[in-house]
Amino acid sequence: MNANDRAETFAYHGRYLRLNVSSGQAEPVALSEGELRRSLGGIGLGVFLALREGGAAADPLAEAAPLVFAFSPLVDSPLTTSARFAVVGKSPLSGRINDSLAGGPFAIEGKRTGYDALVLVGRAAKPSLLVVDDAGPRLEPAGDLWGAGCIEAEKQLAGRLGPEHQFAVIGPAGEKHVRFALIAHAGRFAGRGGSGAVLGAKNLKAIAVHGAHRCRWSNPDRLAELADGLSQRSLGPATARYRDIGTIENLVLLNRLRALPTRNFQQGSFGRVAELSPERIAEVRGEVRSSCTCCTIGCEHLFPAGRGRKPVRLEYESLFALGPLCGIHDPEVVLTAVERANELGLDTISTGGTIAFAMECCQRGLVRAPWLRFGSGPALLRAVEEIGARRGLGNLMAEGTRAMARAVGGGSEAFAPHVKGLEIPGYEPRAMQTTALGFAVGTRGADHNRSGAYEADFSPGVDRRHAGPDAALHAVETEDRAAVLDSLVLCKFLRGVFTDFYAEAAELLAAATGWDVGGDELRRTAQRIVTAKKYFNILAGWQPEEDRLPARFLSEPLGDDPRAELSAQQLGEMVRAYNLARGWSPEGWVSQEQLNALGVPPLDHTMPA
Numbered sequence: 001m002n003a004n005d006r007a008e009t010f011a012y013h014g015r016y017l018r019l020n021v022s023s024g025q026a027e028p029v030a031l032s033e034g035e036l037r038r039s040l041g042g043i044g045l046g047v048f049l050a051l052r053e054g055g056a057a058a059d060p061l062a063e064a065a066p067l068v069f070a071f072s073p074l075v076d077s078p079l080t081t082s083a084r085f086a087v088v089g090k091s092p093l094s095g096r097i098n099d100s101l102a103g104g105p106f107a108i109e110g111k112r113t114g115y116d117a118l119v120l121v122g123r124a125a126k127p128s129l130l131v132v133d134d135a136g137p138r139l140e141p142a143g144d145l146w147g148a149g150c151i152e153a154e155k156q157l158a159g160r161l162g163p164e165h166q167f168a169v170i171g172p173a174g175e176k177h178v179r180f181a182l183i184a185h186a187g188r189f190a191g192r193g194g195s196g197a198v199l200g201a202k203n204l205k206a207i208a209v210h211g212a213h214r215c216r217w218s219n220p221d222r223l224a225e226l227a228d229g230l231s232q233r234s235l236g237p238a239t240a241r242y243r244d245i246g247t248i249e250n251l252v253l254l255n256r257l258r259a260l261p262t263r264n265f266q267q268g269s270f271g272r273v274a275e276l277s278p279e280r281i282a283e284v285r286g287e288v289r290s291s292c293t294c295c296t297i298g299c300e301h302l303f304p305a306g307r308g309r310k311p312v313r314l315e316y317e318s319l320f321a322l323g324p325l326c327g328i329h330d331p332e333v334v335l336t337a338v339e340r341a342n343e344l345g346l347d348t349i350s351t352g353g354t355i356a357f358a359m360e361c362c363q364r365g366l367v368r369a370p371w372l373r374f375g376s377g378p379a380l381l382r383a384v385e386e387i388g389a390r391r392g393l394g395n396l397m398a399e400g401t402r403a404m405a406r407a408v409g410g411g412s413e414a415f416a417p418h419v420k421g422l423e424i425p426g427y428e429p430r431a432m433q434t435t436a437l438g439f440a441v442g443t444r445g446a447d448h449n450r451s452g453a454y455e456a457d458f459s460p461g462v463d464r465r466h467a468g469p470d471a472a473l474h475a476v477e478t479e480d481r482a483a484v485l486d487s488l489v490l491c492k493f494l495r496g497v498f499t500d501f502y503a504e505a506a507e508l509l510a511a512a513t514g515w516d517v518g519g520d521e522l523r524r525t526a527q528r529i530v531t532a533k534k535y536f537n538i539l540a541g542w543q544p545e546e547d548r549l550p551a552r553f554l555s556e557p558l559g560d561d562p563r564a565e566l567s568a569q570q571l572g573e574m575v576r577a578y579n580l581a582r583g584w585s586p587e588g589w590v591s592q593e594q595l596n597a598l599g600v601p602p603l604d605h606t607m608p609a
Helices: 033-039 042-052 105-111 150-161 195-201 220-234 240-244 247-256 278-285 316-321 331-344 348-363 377-389 401-408 433-441 471-488 501-513 519-540 551-555 568-582 592-598
Strands: 015-020 025-030 067-070 084-090 097-103 117-121 128-132 138-141 166-169 183-185 188-190 204-209 288-290 300-304 311-313
Touching: 015 128, 033 042, 033 519, 042 067, 042 084, 042 097, 042 117, 042 471, 042 519, 067 195, 084 105, 084 188, 084 195, 097 183, 097 519, 105 166, 105 204, 117 204, 150 166, 150 183, 150 204, 150 331, 183 195, 195 204, 220 501, 247 278, 247 316, 278 331, 311 331, 316 331, 316 348, 331 348, 331 377, 348 377, 348 401, 433 471, 433 568, 471 501, 471 519, 471 568, 501 519, 519 568, 519 592, 551 568
Parallel strands: 015 117, 128 204
Antiparallel strands: 015 025, 067 084, 067 117, 084 097, 097 188, 128 138, 166 183, 166 204, 183 188, 288 300, 300 311
């Protein structure tokens, strides 16, 4: 079927646009209803397109590496939190799948270009801007923007093309291929595994989108009715704490549980946490409330970083990583560090994780940088700048903790806080052991968004310090639910709003598409998406020993909570149980039979026995 002669499909355009920025060629490629139904959209569609385009075999910074911007069937609908897009490719930090999400009007304008996804390959001859709008896809010079920060770049692009276009941009870190550089849009970010470096390797400063091609809905009245009900529930108690305080509330909660990673995971609590509490930061800096496009939750809390400066969007992960993880208690230092990381286009979790690791290396005498020490605000701010510029020690830190540990040696790999190269988020694995399993088996690496295993650790009846094989079922369930949310695409904060998640999500999808789809089908779709991500990793060279945690977490009890202890044998048994629960081999290999049963498109590769 020719992509230009596609049949109209409710909620979808039925095609993606393949853009070769080396040659300037743009090719529409058809997507059948069956392909869309098997992958949904967002991350699901992005993973399947990355597989189709050979992303698993490519060097992520090479011309051949595909980078996918994928939209969903619910984008541009009346549903709350639906204005979100996915960015999928191979991570230059981990060498494994990198699937990320961001909210904002880029999702709406991107889908209105008339495509369900944009797939980028190649490398522009000079720094460029890629524009996809009703005038046709094209490259424009962007040398004048090279070196500009994310906010400044978006401002200049809006002045050049007009406010109707929306932009996904990189900062200086992406231009310099920092391996945890992000892609930014309207103060939000996607790609903590280094998608910004991939875009920079294609010599693209930004992508601009705008269009007038809107999809139709199969049953618009029913979709509006369901959307209104979901919006009303999103204003209820399930999301109240995010709306009222924001995610930074988690800092005090996790500190009380001794599960707050402190000084490069040497402790689970921070003595000066009160100085970084939401109330204290609001008292010092004031507070502004905001929300994502098309969102009724309004969880965003912004804090002025200083006179004449724009307020900083502060979330728990940024606060933890550039605060207690580095021993920093001054809220003004943390806000400034977050502000600079955002403008440089750096992932704050990996930035804080790498700096904290480097601080411990200095503490142990493995790295000669006497200025870099825990608790020093000036040291933190200097390190952020050096990473973004790839200057001095920052050039090594820009490679991430795994690569840095290999270069430093001296046993530092034992306390380098990563899984598969991706730095560990703000949950202490020894104190939250279902979370530890979710981190270990995560296809993206240690990540709290693709696995909500921490929900189980906070559940009644779960001993978070002494998990066993039963934790596998919790890990599978939260991953599957996340796979559907990330593919539809809806915010994770809605998970507590649904009474029967799969049945209600299927009803939303049916109203949009007209498909006869139920909860059981969506469960199978979730399994297919997770397995496709695992298959991508296998093709990229994954080995079973990658599904583990650094030695620190498996050989040392938590410094300030001796009951929080996790052994290698214990984690190994949980990983084995997880693999079997997924229907994979005990070691984690996926059989061709299972790929066939789930409808994962076969590729010309031989699977391990």
